[in-house]
Amino acid sequence: MKRLLGYLLSPVYLLVFGLLLVVFHPIQIVCRLVGGYPLRKKSVDILNFLLIYSLVILGTRIRFRGFEQLPQGRPFIIVSNHQNTLDIPPIVWGFRKHHPKFVSKKELGKGIPSISYNLRHGGSALIDRKNGRQSIVEITKLGKHIEKEQYCASIFPEGTRSKTGLVKSFQPAGIASLLRAAPSAWVVPFVIDGNSRLMQKGYFPLAFGTRLTYTVLEPIDPSGRDVKELTLEIENKIKAHLNQA
Known part of the structure; x- marks a missing residue:
């Protein structure tokens, strides 16, 4: 019946x-x-609320957990696993009070209604994954922006989506660039659970009755930490939460 x-x-x-x-x-x-920015952001928040909660059409159950732990009065970096394109709406909506910005591949900055416009005008970093220098420059600009405004930045250190839901190795370079540019930022591990099951067969058919859970784990003060060790720790914590350890 669920398949039908x-x-x-x-x-x-x-x-x-x-x-x-x-x-x-x-x-x-x-x-x-x-x-200006404030009114446009409200429209983006409403859009992403509707994008995620319209999943009830498919009998989807949605739960946000751990957001009361978020750092206050400072910027922070959301470090998350990456399952598919539907990972974005829960980040935009769940972290809306902290003005989330994204590290995204530049190809997404054109051709997609609403999404491309938001990436271009919302303060996100559009990077060329074949151009390391350009990527560092853009990520550094983003880090300085969140440091100044006390916003948050979201990064998927796997670098690409995991269609199976199994977490791939996290790469530390992007996190390191953000931390250098935003020295007062903390790191917030964020677990996306269920999006890969929802889109197990791609966009059609989407699975009926999927449970989606979006969880903030305990924030980490990165001061004095080796970024490679920190990145591995976050990867392991997310894997453990998903029972992949």
Whole structure:
């Protein structure tokens, strides 16, 4: 029955998903022109709330945990596992009070309604993964931005999505660049659990009745820490939370 419901309801969700991106693209533009960054950000928050909670169409159960632990009065870096494109809405919505910015490949900065516009105008770092120098420059700019504004930055140190949900090795370079540019930042391990099961077969059919859990683990003060050791510690904590240790 769940398989049949997945086939029947996936087109409904995907239609809603696409319509939300198309409708909110001009809304973002108007909000930016009329009210600048604050009003545009509110439109982005609403969009991502709708993107994630419209998954109830597929009988999805959604839970956010541990957000009361987030550092206050300082910037921080969200270090997360990466399962698919649906990892973004829970970060935007869950961390909305802290103005999350992303380290993203530059290809996503064009051609996708709402998403590309937000990446280009929301303060995120669009990196060329074939150009190490450009990547460091952009990530450093992002680090300085969150340090100044006391915002947060989100990075997926696996570098690419894990379609199976098994956590790949974390690379420390991006985290190191952010920490150098934002010396007062703490590190927040963030666990995405369930998105890979939801999209086990790709965009069609999406799985019916999936449980999605988004968990903030205990924040870490990186002062005096070796970044490679810190990155490995975060990787292991996320794996342990997902029972992959």
